[in-house]
Amino acid sequence: MTTDIVEAPSQSRRGFLKGVGTAAALALTIGFEWGGPSGRAFAATAKNAGSTFTPNAFLRIGADDSVTVIAKHVEMGQGAYTGIATIVAEELDADWARVRVESAPADAKRYANLAFGKIQGTGGSTAMANSWTQLREAGAKARAMLISAAAAKWHVPASQLRAERGAVIDPASGRRATYGSLVPAAAKLPVPETVTLKDPKTFTLIGNTRVPRVDAVAKSNGTAQFTIDVTFPGMLVALLQRPPQFGATVKSFDASAAKAVPGVVNVVQVPRGVAVVAKSFWAAKQGRDALKVEWDDTRAEKRSSAQIMDEYKQLAEQPGRPARVAGDASKAIDGAAKKVSATYEFPYLAHAPMEPLDAVVKLTANSCEIWAGDQFQTIDQANAAQTAGLKPEQVSIHTLYAGGSFGRRANPGSDYIVEAVSIAKALGANGTPVKLQWTREDDIHGGLYRPMYFHKLEAGLGADGQLTGWRHMIVGQSILGGTPFAAMIKDGVDTTSVEGAANIAYAIPNLSVELQTTQTGVPVLWWRVVGSSHNAFAVEAFIDEVAHAAGQDPFTFRRNLLAHEPRMKAVLELAAEKAGWSNEPMPAGKGRGIAVAEAFNSYVAQVAEVTVDKDGKVKVDRVVCAVDCGTAINPDIVAAQMEGGIGFGLGAALYGAITLKDGRVEQNNFDGYQVLRMDAMPKVEVHIVQSGEAPTGVGEPGVAPVGPAVANAIFAATGKRIHALPFAGAKSEA
Structure with a gap:
């Protein structure tokens, strides 16, 4: 690096x-x-x-x-x-x-x-x-x-x-x-x-x-203490059996075989399922494997992800809620010398932090003490108190190191915290420390995914090759709806659904961004870089298609549209310069692509270089990244976050997908939900713009441009566009 x-x-x-x-x-x-x-x-x-x-x-x-x-x-x-x-x-x-x-x-x-x-x-x-x-x-x-x-x-x-x-x-x-x-x-x-x-x-x-x-x-x-490391004398370990379909509930259960497992001390039902409590993780795991639960799926989500996507495609043909309107996009596109259109499909994605969710709870009649890699202390404190029947001030939280999160540990329902408190309460709130431990399979099946989305885009070009109109329809679930943060939804538009699209920086005289908010039984949550995880891809992949249709270099085309955005233009130019950008074709089977995005007030541009073999297998060789995050407090950490974001976003773009069949998640562990392996990590170069501005975010923005930069590089290498993620399962189109 x-x-x-x-x-x-x-x-x-x-x-x-x-x-x-x-x-x-x-x-x-x-x-x-x-x-x-x-x-x-x-x-x-x-x-x-x-x-x-x-x-x-x-x-x-x-x-x-x-x-x-x-x-x-x-x-x-x-x-x-x-x-x-x-x-x-x-x-x-x-x-x-x-x-x-x-x-x-x-x-x-x-x-x-x-x-x-x-x-x-x-x-x-x-x-x-x-x-x-x-x-x-x-x-x-x-x-x-x-x-x-x-x-x-x-x-x-x-x-x-x-x-x-x-x-x-x-x-x-x-x-x-x-x-x-x-x-x-x-x-x-x-x-x-x-x-x-x-x-x-x-x-x-x-x-x-x-x-x-x-x-x-x-x-x-090894002295750093994560929740998974926490132990107390007499501490019990709990694993929770959750329903296999979202929205299902416990109808009945038989705990006899589970209780017969040595080390299992109790089996209790809680609102989200049935918990097996034991003296060790392994005993709890064996006990849960032996547990027999009958589920009531009356209100469960039973559709497949393909069925849900088909419904999204139909909704894209209907008018949505306006997220941004400038000029008359429809008129400009209808009267354009050349029209361009494309659709993009994005699957559900898991957060998959290295340390699965866990929490240790010590509950008594008058107090609740929690140890966790806690990301949302105030919300978790309130939800734990409500679950325990206490006041928030009676709940204390010891925040430990967290082995990753990507948004998963900060959720409005405090699911893993509430589960742990529920189990401690069901055991009698007697002060015995109880550790709730999720397994990797629990993590993959456990919901709160990055929502599935469908995008439909249209653009119009004048006879001079100038972009005159842009119409963008976004279809997907709201993260904020039905949560304490629903008040942030304005005029029916969840800003987390449209960020990265409604605030598009390119100077387009006639622009329309609309949102169709869907309802499904699949629980969703913010995911690293939130709306820009899909919107930046759609915008940057499509602007590349528009540049190609205009017969212009994709870097130059972008730069001309960013004349009024000096900081974004500067990182675009810096990334291109450091990458040695040229519109000249690379050797056969190789391609170079570019993308730029703003997220959380930071500006990031990336140039990706790829090799595509004769079987269509993609190898990302190099990513050059330029970032303006205001004052770089710790430049080495800024670089590390860009590198980590690139690896995280690249893994999602290449392989990431949670799919449902009859409402059940098909993936179980990292064999089915693949993340980026070390041998697939490209060479990364990070160039930080020194700035006198106040510092802005670096934990997430690096994720946004890498997917479209790679997709655009694949097009440069093959002449084929990718309109559905992940790349590994996508059908490319010429």
């Missing part, structure tokens, strides 16, 4: 610090309660080891010089802990070798995601964006207090002092005081109302390509 940063303007880069911090013996906590970007500060206090200063603390400095940053976002591999720590440590002028991170408790009043309003949670590639100003101020105010403490101690003006690598320094006298030595005095000072943030030109950690991840050592030596 290759990474570089395109400097504009250039900034100095200094040293690289590494290591881990130690526990605090005495601490200074700076806490904030935020109702918006400005926020309100509480007074700092100092307490002894093992206690907290205020429950809304973002920062704790120990007398041993350790710096503990409290992270309100879950670390699920995307680098959130490192990014959060970097923001704080930069403004604090901390010694990176002394920085460590711990998870915040579930408390939306203090730890809300500012992009979500009053909800604590991680998602939508918002972790860095919503934390940026908040955490910079947290670090800067702490630095100001430490400098003030040193100034009072040395009887000099604070303006005479500076902070550097965990210490306050007096250049005039050469005196130096570590942060730890200043804790008692600094803890007595009030938090300043305002503070001057650092000039980005002076950053030493933010933008530094050599800042090591704070979680790297623990994840390398």
